[in-house]
Amino acid sequence: MKQVESVLVVGGGIAGCATAIALAQQGIGVTLVEKQEAWRFQSSGIFIYHNGLAALERLGVLDGILDAGYSIADGRNVYLDQAGAGIVDTFYPSRHACIPPIVGIRRAAMHQVLAARIRALDVDVRLGTTVHHIDEGDSAAVTVALSDGTQARYGLVVGADGIRSDLRGLVAGALAPRYTGLGVWRSVHARPAELDAKIMMMGKGKRLGIMPISDDSLYLFGTVAEPAGSWYPRENWPRMMQERFAEFGGPARQFLEALGDDSEVLYTAVEEVAAPLPWHKGRVLIIGDAAHASTPFMGQGGAMALEDAVLLADMLATPGELDHTLQAFGQRRYPLCKFVQDASRKVGEAGASEDDAMLSARNRGMRESAQAQVNAFYQQMDALRGGQP
Numbered sequence: 001m002k003q004v005e006s007v008l009v010v011g012g013g014i015a016g017c018a019t020a021i022a023l024a025q026q027g028i029g030v031t032l033v034e035k036q037e038a039w040r041f042q043s044s045g046i047f048i049y050h051n052g053l054a055a056l057e058r059l060g061v062l063d064g065i066l067d068a069g070y071s072i073a074d075g076r077n078v079y080l081d082q083a084g085a086g087i088v089d090t091f092y093p094s095r096h097a098c099i100p101p102i103v104g105i106r107r108a109a110m111h112q113v114l115a116a117r118i119r120a121l122d123v124d125v126r127l128g129t130t131v132h133h134i135d136e137g138d139s140a141a142v143t144v145a146l147s148d149g150t151q152a153r154y155g156l157v158v159g160a161d162g163i164r165s166d167l168r169g170l171v172a173g174a175l176a177p178r179y180t181g182l183g184v185w186r187s188v189h190a191r192p193a194e195l196d197a198k199i200m201m202m203g204k205g206k207r208l209g210i211m212p213i214s215d216d217s218l219y220l221f222g223t224v225a226e227p228a229g230s231w232y233p234r235e236n237w238p239r240m241m242q243e244r245f246a247e248f249g250g251p252a253r254q255f256l257e258a259l260g261d262d263s264e265v266l267y268t269a270v271e272e273v274a275a276p277l278p279w280h281k282g283r284v285l286i287i288g289d290a291a292h293a294s295t296p297f298m299g300q301g302g303a304m305a306l307e308d309a310v311l312l313a314d315m316l317a318t319p320g321e322l323d324h325t326l327q328a329f330g331q332r333r334y335p336l337c338k339f340v341q342d343a344s345r346k347v348g349e350a351g352a353s354e355d356d357a358m359l360s361a362r363n364r365g366m367r368e369s370a371q372a373q374v375n376a377f378y379q380q381m382d383a384l385r386g387g388q389p
Helices: 015-023 051-059 062-068 107-120 167-172 233-243 250-257 300-315 322-352 356-385
Strands: 006-012 031-035 045-049 070-072 076-081 086-091 104-105 126-127 132-135 140-147 151-154 156-159 176-190 198-202 207-210 217-224 264-272 284-286
Touching: 006 015, 015 031, 015 107, 015 300, 045 051, 045 086, 045 107, 045 217, 045 300, 051 062, 051 104, 051 356, 062 104, 062 107, 086 356, 104 107, 104 217, 126 176, 126 264, 140 156, 151 176, 156 167, 167 284, 176 233, 176 322, 198 250, 198 356, 207 250, 217 233, 217 250, 233 250, 233 264, 300 322, 322 356
Parallel strands: 006 031, 006 156, 031 126, 076 198, 156 284
Antiparallel strands: 045 104, 070 104, 076 086, 132 140, 140 151, 176 217, 176 264, 198 207, 207 217
16 A cells, blocks of 8 residues: 555656655656756756666656767776876666666757656656645645645645655755855766766866767766856856866867867756755655765766656655655665765765876875775665665
């Protein structure tokens, strides 16, 4: 017997779409509200490792993701210095024979695949709609008034509304995102046929990555220290990205030189959210970036949201008492999400603090231990995930 018959999912990003799909697949009635009038997603890339891909398989969308994205079958990650000289190659693992170790894809293409699955499951989607008021007075359900003038009762409200979640305040109080001192610059380019692996270029206090995201496209993603509160006009982004990474040569040089006024460039500040447990209050739960937004240095933010969605739906579809289930959900997810956040933050902070004297020792250490560190990271994730899907 399902613990709830109807759920309101707030937010139409990765976490919200995945949650709506996972719940609908369990026969739970889902309404998904998204504040955008039309789904518009910044069209830079994202890479998804095997654990996120396993969750996408559970959601019935893996084939669509593989068709729309670019799979690196051997999981190869090529580390270069900023001039383009080789440091070491590492290989990401996969725990499933039918799932590649890593896939790159445009965020917009990923969303299109998720949205098609949502339509196939006949989820009630309401765009341009927000939560106006939640009345938690009834212990058997919550009554939610929406900005479209409708009101309904739901067994659960899931706040999947991102790093600036409106619903987080109901659960965790006034918890604002924390700026990390770093910014991410991204750009999309045509992919040369020979570029078929993930590349990470290690500069001094900077990182510049290259990742295929389709048969004909790739994206650059670079991290660098930026002053707190910085705001840059969008029309300046291509020139500023060129300037930030001007010292990088090797395979990145052709793409940096190609940046111009018509280039597809995106800048975002790197922020974190680490909500303490519990992640729920009454019948309101927060997941994904609303609860545990991570820095991007381990590439696991989207995967953590996907895993949240699959586990939550599994737990709600089994008999139990809702409050105990939501408590157990947070307790199962918190250690893994915190481990990912801490590891990612450590990598970002270490990179940002480098000077000239550190570079040769850094490169030597990478040659000696980079693969072992990759293996240890995923082994620890497996251990913390335990029996989770």
